[in-house]
Amino acid sequence: GAVVSQHPSRVICKSGTSVKIECRSLDFQxxxxxxxxxxxxxxxxxxxxxxxxxxxxxxxxxxxxxxxINHASLTLSTLTVTSAHPExxxxxxxxxxxxxxxxxxxxxxxxxxxxTVT
Amino acid sequence: GQQVMQIxxxxxxxxxxxxxxxxxxxxxxxNIQWYKQRPGGHPVFLIQLVKSGEVKKQKRLTFQFGxxxxxxxxxxxATQTTDVGTYFCAGVNYGGSQGxxxxxxxxxxxxxx
Numbered sequence: 001g002a003v004v005s006q007h008p009s010r011v012i013c014k015s016g017t018s019v020k021i022e023c024r025s026l027d028f029q030x031x032x033x034x035x036x037x038x039x040x041x042x043x044x045x046x047x048x049x050x051x052x053x054x055x056x057x058x059x060x061x062x063x064x065x066x067x068x069i070n071h072a073s074l075t076l077s078t079l080t081v082t083s084a085h086p087e088x089x090x091x092x093x094x095x096x097x098x099x100x101x102x103x104x105x106x107x108x109x110x111x112x113x114x115x116t117v118t
Numbered sequence: 119g120q121q122v123m124q125i126x127x128x129x130x131x132x133x134x135x136x137x138x139x140x141x142x143x144x145x146x147x148x149n150i151q152w153y154k155q156r157p158g159g160h161p162v163f164l165i166q167l168v169k170s171g172e173v174k175k176q177k178r179l180t181f182q183f184g185x186x187x188x189x190x191x192x193x194x195x196a197t198q199t200t201d202v203g204t205y206f207c208a209g210v211n212y213g214g215s216q217g218x219x220x221x222x223x224x225x226x227x228x229x230x231x
Contacts, residue, residue, distance in 0.1 A: 034218055041226075042223070043221045043224050044206070044221045045221075046218050046219070106151075106166060107151065107163065107219060109153075109162070110160065111160050
């Protein structure tokens with residue numbers, strides 16, 4: 001199997017502060033990682049695609065200056081929520097893409113981070 | 119943009135009954151993946167289908183990929199209480215994209231013992 005860790009699992013912060021979430025692939029290298037957001041009882045919405053060594057690609061409607069993504073190594077991507085507001089409260093999930101063979105990939109998800117902004 | 123529609127949104131079954139969830143994509147997919155998310159948990163990868171018309175089985179679960187690679191289904195035979203959760207399909211189209219998954223809205227399965 002493949003393991004993806006995410007830290008922290010839960011975080012409570014005050015409005016206006018910044019929060020950094022880490023996503024690590026523990027037993028494989030991931031040139032591509034993805035960040036998703038999930039509202040209660042809803043599906044996962046892709047926020048951005050993170051490629052090692054290059055700028056992230058953000059989905060339409062996602063503010064890149066607010067959600068800073070850094071993919072500095074093949075096993076680590078970080079998402080920083082800057083100047084957090086209560087509406088940023090959500091479940092953030094990362095996933096890492098593992099190459100299986102040729103052009104075939106599997107994606108493995110981290111356990112998620114519950115962000116609450118007060 | 120590409121969309122993946124999934125039905126039904128909810129399914130309540132009696133333990134022992136069968137369950138099926140369906141996915142349809144607005145575009146042809148390179149592959150489709152299925153995930154299960156338990157309440158309070160994160161999505162767990164179940165399977166990936168790549169070939170047109172592919173059928174794969176995992177114990178009581180049967181996954182199908184349509185001939186046109188635009189639809190897929192997950193069928194659970196004789197459901198058990200451990201099957202409870204939300205099942206998501208997610209499609210990928212590598213052509214012209216980075217291969218990000220587009221998730222369906224999920225089907226929430228509840229099983230009455």
